[in-house]
Amino acid sequence: MTMAEVGFLGFDVFGTVVDWRAGVARKSEPFLRSKGLDVDPLTFADEWRSRYDPAMEEVRAGRRPWVRLDVLNRENLEQVLRRHGLDPATVPAAELHALNLAWQELDPWPDAVEGLTRLKRRFAIGPLSNGHLAGMMRLARFGGLPWDVIVGAEIARSYKPQAQTYLRSAEAVGLAPTQVGMVAAHNNDLKAARECGLHTVFVRRPLEHGAGQRSDLNAEQDWDIVADSLVAAADALGC
Amino acid sequence: MTMAEVGFLGFDVFGTVVDWRAGVARKSEPFLRSKGLDVDPLTFADEWRSRYDPAMEEVRAGRRPWVRLDVLNRENLEQVLRRHGLDPATVPAAELHALNLAWQELDPWPDAVEGLTRLKRRFAIGPLSNGHLAGMMRLARFGGLPWDVIVGAEIARSYKPQAQTYLRSAEAVGLAPTQVGMVAAHNNDLKAARECGLHTVFVRRPLEHGAGQRSDLNAEQDWDIVADSLVAAADALGC
Structure with missing residues (x-):
């Protein structure tokens, strides 16, 4: 699997x-x-x-x-x-x-709630974001994001892509870095996560910066999963 | 209200x-x-x-x-x-x-999931427990507890009833202590929370320690809410 x-x-x-x-x-x-x-x-x-x-x-x-x-x-x-x-x-x-x-107070992408709900069947899920705990909590309530836990910058007291952010987050959920997958639309985030031993899931978001977006249109490494939505990521992971 | x-x-x-x-x-x-x-x-x-x-x-x-x-x-x-x-x-x-x-891997009390689900409509909810983050996350997945966030001992690096545990948890969710309610079956937990400025909800759990339980059978102060289950607490709070 x-x-x-x-x-x-x-x-x-x-x-x-x-x-x-x-x-x-x-x-x-x-x-x-x-x-x-x-x-x-x-x-x-x-x-x-x-x-x-x-x-x-x-x-x-x-x-x-x-x-x-x-x-x-x-x-x-x-x-x-x-x-x-x-x-x-x-x-x-x-x-x-x-x-x-x-x-x-930001809307989830249209595939996000369904994708997360499916991924949650197999994996524990949570933000590993540079956002703070209270902000992530309110964002989840605003958009109905079904997180199990919130880790990331505030837990680690460091910002991605610094290694400590990934490593402390893995430790907080009681897992080795190799037992954690990082899901991101940004190659630099995945690159840093991979250097820490995490698995990597790239989700293309070609409209994040609007119609003229130039960055992160494609996978820049052979990430473990490359998908066009969180629903597609769930498909790829058999969720 | x-x-x-x-x-x-x-x-x-x-x-x-x-x-x-x-x-x-x-x-x-x-x-x-x-x-x-x-x-x-x-x-x-x-x-x-x-x-x-x-x-x-x-x-x-x-x-x-x-x-x-x-x-x-x-x-x-x-x-x-x-x-x-x-x-x-x-x-x-x-x-x-x-x-x-x-x-x-502990079962929720029979009223817990329904009570939390209803309370979550009005309030953000989360463990403010002495348990650690990973354990709280797994317990939530085991029992289907619909938390928005996990705070408590690991966030605060202190154990209840020490004040720091309540105060740091309130800060982590971006609120003043007076904007937080502590829900517990233990009078000493609520006493410490109240001393920090939190609101208090006592839920009687007369069988926590088995049929011979002597402690925490009744409210020992005039807690803001006293209820026999989390569903009853939701009723009392209009959720």
């Missing part, structure tokens, strides 16, 4: 399970309009998201102590607003807070 | 949600028989369980660093076997390991 020794599948969430771009744009649109900012909400979402990895890199590089993703997202939001000429200090804190919650 | 500000219910699990005594006895019975040990499996379960709190107390008192509950359970198992004249060093490690997994 494929991945016979695997007992837990850890999932990248933003992009792999949920459509962050449409969700963040949907929540940003009324805010931008109310502030008179002439920015396309999808572009705004892209700009906000583009600061995500550099912000985590500050932590990975040891230039700042580990902080939760909601803190980074909030800082990044303020930077993007400034870039568009809006001083965040002039916006009521509750409005900024509410907008930052956009990252906890 | 009762407990209107509460967004998360944290559950004691052993005794409150699952029947550890019958489950541990069921798993122990064939082991005891195969070793020729003339011990009633329920008595064996009680003896094993009786070492649980003193073992955690070593951690709470700072006499040993925090370790996961499966480590304590395994040490306690070896002590009980010795007490019955069986040297655990003569037992294959895999057998001891398998027996120790008894704590992850």
Whole structure:
């Protein structure tokens, strides 16, 4: 059986399970309009998201102590607003807070709930994401994601693709790295997971970044499973 | 609305949600028989369980660093076997390991899955238990417990009733202590939770320790909710 020794599948969430771009744009649109900012909400979402990895890199590089993703997202939001000429200090804190919650109200891709429900029959499943615990919990309730547990960055106090994130998550679910499968739409995530000994499941998400996406359109290594949806991944794994 | 500000219910699990005594006895019975040990499996379960709190107390008192509950359970198992004249060093490690997994294969009380499913409509729910993450995950899969997240001892690296266990769990789900409700069959758990600012839900489990149970038969304070089952707690909370 494929991945016979695997007992837990850890999932990248933003992009792999949920459509962050449409969700963040949907929540940003009324805010931008109310502030008179002439920015396309999808572009705004892209700009906000583009600061995500550099912000985590500050932590990975040891230039700042580990902080939760909601803190980074909030800082990044303020930077993007400034870039568009809006001083965040002039916006009521509750409005900024509410907008930052956009990252906890994202629709699952259409195949996600069915795929996870089927995968859960054979494997324990959970986010192995850079998101924080509370955010992952709210996202699961928002979208009906049937996780068994939440591991990832907050458990490990490190951000993917740093090895500790995968290794501590495996340890937390009581398994060796070789008994864990990483499911992601991002080759760099799978590459790091494989280097830690994890199995790898690549799910193509060619619209994560919109119609012009150039990255992660194809598998860049011979991942254990390559699929076009979580339902297809369930098929491939006999779930 | 009762407990209107509460967004998360944290559950004691052993005794409150699952029947550890019958489950541990069921798993122990064939082991005891195969070793020729003339011990009633329920008595064996009680003896094993009786070492649980003193073992955690070593951690709470700072006499040993925090370790996961499966480590304590395994040490306690070896002590009980010795007490019955069986040297655990003569037992294959895999057998001891398998027996120790008894704590992850416990039936929910008959009302638990329905009660949790209903409570989950209004509140995020999760173990706020002294159990470890992997054990709580396997117990949930074994019994079909629909948790949203797992917090408690391993997240906090401390054991209830130490305050840090409640406070760190609340923080992990992104809420103030006053926005969390503790659900337990044990007055001392609720007392400590209340002292941290949490709301309190007492669920009577008069058979947790068998027919002769003397402890926790009644509410010892005016807990916010007092109920005879998780279904009754859901009724009381309008779920």
